[in-house]
Amino acid sequence: MESTGSTVAELVLARWGDHRTGLHFEQQSLTHHQVAAGAAARAALLADLLPRGAEPHVGVLLDNTPEYPLWLSAAALAGAAVAGINPTRRGAELARDILHTDCRVLVTERAQLALVDGLELPGVRILVTDTDEYGELLAPYADAGPETSGTVTPASRMLLYFTSGSTGAPKAAICSQGRLAAAGRSLADHFRLGSDGVHYICMPMFHGNAVIADWAPALAAGAGVALRRRFSASAFLDDVRTYGATYFTYVGRAVQYLLATPEKADDRSNPLRMGFGTEAGAVDAARFEKRFGVRLIEGYGSSEGGAAIQRTPDTPAGAIGLPVPGSRLAVVDAGTREECPPASFDAEGRLLNGDAAIGELVNKGRTPFEGYWRNTEADAARLRDGWYWTGDLFYRDAEGFFYFAGRTDDRLRVDSENLAAAVIENILARWEGAAAVAVYAVPDPVAGDQVMAAISPRPGVDFDPPAFAEFLLSQPDLGTKMAPRFVRVVGRMPVTATNKVARSLLRREGFRCGDPVWWRPGAGAYRRLTPADEAALLSQYRAHRREGLLPLPEQPLPPTRPQPRIAP
Structure with a gap:
């Protein structure tokens, strides 16, 4: 039965004693109970490894292996936060990410060791998961029970995940246990995701999409999880069929890569029920459904949690949807701070007043944004005039449906006309x-x-x-x-x-x-x-x-x- 837990720790412990298959990876499988018990062992180890008075933060520099969700679950039980470390970063930039988030423990694997070799990481204990030493370190904690740290509350930090660094060093957005648990329950309820499903996680888990939109709803629904070390378009359908995957998330161009694979007569023979993500585009979403028989649902949620839009049954083609209940979203001219007029379309659906209608999406109401780690300047830039500024361009039609138009730095000005x-x-x-x-x-x-x-x-x-x-x-x-x-x-x-x-x-x-x-x-x-x-x-x-x-x-x-x- 699904948990109504208000923390991620409660959702993890709800699976204690559940002996259904809960995690698939390559030739391995673990039950839900084994995942929860493994998390408890790692939580106990982490409590002993963290120096007294240190921030309870653990860096995770891994591909999508079982150790990733195990350490996410362990951090939840220990009242700690996981900082997802991006393996495409190098040298001083990589060291900066680890040290900036005050990680005193870094969990990695032999395939990633070359990235940290030679880096100055004072005070950081490195654990290498696929080694005998790691197994020996965990062994004394194998009998850890279903307990949580006495400090765990919905406000406990759970994630420190890095957002775009296109205008400087990446910023580490904070996500609490309460917000992550609520996001998982909300998506599971909205999409009617049940305990009989299997969530395929092929997007990198150091990014918010895979954790917030795929792992968390699986945890909330009691569904299984299937991991792909790294996204592979050619292996996608084989994985889906092998693991019986029913749900997956995507970001960016993954859908286009899947459509670029050679077509086969049995493409529609798969167990998938839906895909959820961003930036597939209406044309490719239609192509995907026609070829694979799987509906893609485009959604929108700022990485930091400050604004969210969800699709409704009456959402027009090309639109993202309506604001989630209780939010006060608006499309605003950043220069005048005035709301942009509704979009006008001609008979062919062409946007006629893009120059006036396109503006930045802001949330004028209460926002679940929890700030950036040790970055008050970035906090102030995101929260201005009492509003949350997403940095994303949108326009809104007369019925109130919102349409994505790109990032603020994706605006073009051609012959004095603003384009997105x-x-x-x-x-x-x-x-x-x-x-x-x-x-x-x-x-x-x-x-x-x-x-x-x-x-x-x-x-x-x-x-x-x-x-x-x-x-x-x-x-x-x-x-x-x-x-x-x-x-x-x-x-x-x-x-x-x-x-x-x-x-x-x-x-x-x-x-x-x-x-x-x-x-x-x-x-x-x-x-x-x-x-x-x-x-x-x-x-x-x-x-x-x-x-x-x-x-x-x-x-x-x-x-x-x-x-x-x-x-x-």
Whole structure:
């Protein structure tokens, strides 16, 4: 029976004595009871390892192995917090993340040891899970009982998870046991997730998506969990069938990678009931359901917990949904602090007043945002004028439904008109030849921005510039300023460790990159950008003293692999 526990610790202990299979990983399986008992042993070990007076924080630098949920559960029982350490960070930046979150214990594995080798981590005890020494260290605690630290309350810190560091060092957002338990129960109830399900966790567990939207609802519902060490599009369906997975979450471009795998006659033969995530886009969601027979539900929740939008049965196509009950969300012009007018659409669904309707999503009511660890400056930037500012662009229709339009740094200004990258991406994603699309700004030689798109063609598909131009002309909701001036053809879309498009990298490289770039100097056809074209463009930037806005091509990056084919 599902627990109504107000803390994660209570949800963990609710599985004590439950001998159904609770965790799958490769050839291993553990019962719910074994997971809870393993967590109790690790909690007791952690209590002895933490120095007196130290912050109860443990860093976890692991792939998605069983040790990850075991240590999440152990931290809950011990009244400690897990800091998810990003394995794509290196050197001093990686050390900074561990030390900034005051981790006195770091749990890792032999495959990650090279990342911490040579780092100065004073006072940090490193545990290597796949070693005999680790087993010997845990052995004395094998009989630990179903107990929690006497200090555990709903307010106890549970997670310290790093958010985007595109404008400085990553910030460690705080999530309490109460908030994580509530999020798990809410999602389990909203999606009617039951104890008979299996949650497939293939997104990295150092990121909030996998823990908050996948692991926590499984814990709340009493469902099983199946782990994939790292996301693999080619292994996805095999895993789903092997483990009987019924639910999964995704972030960023994972759905596009799944759609890019070779189609098979039995694709729809799988036990999945639904997928939940962000940034799949309406076009790819429809393609996914048609091919795999699985409905994808797009949701929105700021990583820090300050705002959330959920889909309702009457949510229009393209919209995310309505604010969760009790919240006061608004779309606001960051300059004037006034609410933006509702969006207007023409008969074809084209957004007519994007310049006025698109603004930043804010929460004017009570917010569950619990702050950043030791970062009062970031707290103040997030909470301004008594409101919670998400940093995300949205627009709202007359009926109150909210539509995602991108990050605030994904806004483009073309010929004095404000555009949102996500709106253009959703249109370009309709092109059948595209496996992935990213839209971003490059500086205009005179003023404002120009639209640039990176396109990764589907396997075996040639990029055909004339056909792409015809496609653009046939899109009724593509505004006159939205058509890409530059198109970069990439073999594989660059992504972050959480499968989000690395737009900062694309913006930084601009049109001076190692991949083929096509452009339209005016309203004519796309043609290949040549060195002579590039030199002429640079002279325009110099003439208007805007050359400094372009990235320096001192160390050009190699082209993405594999190289795309270009139609003759």
